[in-house]
Amino acid sequence: MSIAVQHDDFDFAAEYAALRNRHRETGAIVSFVGLVRDFSDAQTVQHIELEHYPGMCENVLAQLVEEATERWQLLGARIVHRIGKLHPGDQIVLVLAAAPHRADAFSACEFMIDALKTRAPFWKKQTTTHGSEWLATKTSDQQRAARWNPEDRT
Amino acid sequence: MKITLLYFGRPAEKLGIHQESVEVPDTLQTLHELAAWLGQRGEAWAHELTESRVQFARNQTLVARNTPFAAADEIAVFSPISGG
Numbered sequence: 001m002s003i004a005v006q007h008d009d010f011d012f013a014a015e016y017a018a019l020r021n022r023h024r025e026t027g028a029i030v031s032f033v034g035l036v037r038d039f040s041d042a043q044t045v046q047h048i049e050l051e052h053y054p055g056m057c058e059n060v061l062a063q064l065v066e067e068a069t070e071r072w073q074l075l076g077a078r079i080v081h082r083i084g085k086l087h088p089g090d091q092i093v094l095v096l097a098a099a100p101h102r103a104d105a106f107s108a109c110e111f112m113i114d115a116l117k118t119r120a121p122f123w124k125k126q127t128t129t130h131g132s133e134w135l136a137t138k139t140s141d142q143q144r145a146a147r148w149n150p151e152d153r154t
Numbered sequence: 155m156k157i158t159l160l161y162f163g164r165p166a167e168k169l170g171i172h173q174e175s176v177e178v179p180d181t182l183q184t185l186h187e188l189a190a191w192l193g194q195r196g197e198a199w200a201h202e203l204t205e206s207r208v209q210f211a212r213n214q215t216l217v218a219r220n221t222p223f224a225a226a227d228e229i230a231v232f233s234p235i236s237g238g
Contacts, residue, residue, distance in 0.1 A: 136235075
């Protein structure tokens with residue numbers, strides 16, 4: 001499977017090796033790893049809780065991989081997203097894109113994480129020293145994702 | 155008509171519900187009307203289902219509030235998504 005939603009942490013080296021060994025034509029692999037920050041609006045983050053919509057979430061992630069594969073020349077892609085209780089410094093999400101050339105790998109990786117932010121049904125509850133709140137996708141995230149819409153491209 | 159309602163994120167926590175099977179009036183046509191109808195359950199419901207606070211998925215696809223729904227649909231109600 002090219003996608004996974006899991007409680008367990010992921011092994012970056014193992015994921016990278018699996019993709020690296022898949023095709024001899026691979027010339028570039030671009031990776032993105034998202035981490036839990038230890039601060040937010042000057043408040044100390046104690047932990048976050050990640051919830052997802054089972055079924056729909058996996059389908060959306062698979063769709064993102066499919067769209068990236070249609071749009072760029074890729075030899076493989078992988079998205080792993082964690083759910084459950086996470087602490088500052090923990091890994092949350094992994095996106096890998098393998099391609100014959102770096103330009104396709106860079107673009108595909110960036111597209112997948114940007115689109116994931118606005119389309120994949122995950123919810124994040126952040127607990128700081130000031131209490132708990134449900135986080136929403138930032139305007140800057142929406143603007144980043146919108147850059148990839150075909151009608152907005154120049 | 156009978157539909158399945160799922161709740162995620164803030165409304166699930168604040169209303170203390172994750173899933174229910176509900177018989178709704180056939181006169182309801184859009185998700186906006188459904189949210190208004192659910193809002194009649196009380197102050198907390200009306201507050202949590204306010205337009206700016208929730209998004210919808212119909213049969214596991216993100217949709218706008220003015221989207222029509224039908225019998226046997228799976229409708230999810232949730233606070234704005236925030237993955238990654």
